[in-house]
Amino acid sequence: MEKVLYTSGAAMELGLGVSTLRNYAVVLESKGYYFERGPNNGRIFREKDISQIQEMIERMTRDGMTVDQAAEITAGQSGKIEVLVAAPEEQDAKLNIDKLCEKITLLEEQQTNLAEINKKLALQVERLTEKIEDRERDQQLFDMMENARNRKKRKGIDFLRSFTFSDKKSTI
Template sequence: MNEGGTTEKAYWSKEISDLLGVAGSTMRKWCLALEEQGYTFLRGANNSRVFYDKDILLLRRLKVLMQENKMALDIAVKFVLSGVEDDKRTEGVHEENAVHSDVPVDIANNEERVLLNQVIEKLDKMEEFNRTLVSQIERQNKYIEEQLHKRDEHIMTALRESIETKKLIAASQEAQKEENKSFWQRLFGK
């Protein structure tokens, strides 16, 4: 309980996996990846993870990055943690469903809003960058397709010209043979 006498609601893994629409094993995998990068979840009396609003926000952001933006887990974890200051990360073991804090809820919520706005701003920039990147890739693919089409046209034209040239050479050689034959026939009378 904090000074104002209010408590922040705590959630368990099952509740969060249901809320996020992911399997429990996926939640564990995500939490382990976050913990490997230094993020610490509060633990209940039985050492199971306890989740608070800021943890849920972090996990939601992770889900969006992985499922909608197709980021790899390790990259998504680093990205979401880049918006979390070290002193804002949760730590320690607390009683179940209660937070003991000297910070009034309004201040904590304000800090969370600021943090959320920073994360959203970073995501907006990242989405804009992704849109720009996709646009550039599409232009590059169109250019490559056009160049390949031009190359194919040049190759076909060169092949046609080569075939025509060979036909003309063959016809010329045949005419030369006939002319040479006629010359010898005229010369020897045969």
């Protein structure tokens, strides 16, 4: 299994300071070298990356090159390897893009269907609201008619009671 390190671990293995390693990595990236990134966007250093940085350091110490010169040679040598490694990643990226496009198309269709369903539900809610309002109005009318009928009954009963009570009182 390949060894994978983050910046602090790679710096310890190379015998460099973390900031020095970061500077070297930035210079290498500016020359076209590619480092994988982790979940927090931190650089991931694989064995090949560490060996490339070691070669870069050797060129600077042995040949007296500047950081830029050594990085350019290192990035140029690794460029062929990176292209070969990047090709399947590009294909995977294209497949991922195709899958994302399919998902987007599917989501758009679902959104259209949901919009239609929403319109139908809105119409049903409107109809039900009208029915509820009609029933409430009918109930109010029924209650008013019931009250009017009860008042008429009471008036008639009260009218009759006055005769009935007066007759009974007089016979007593």
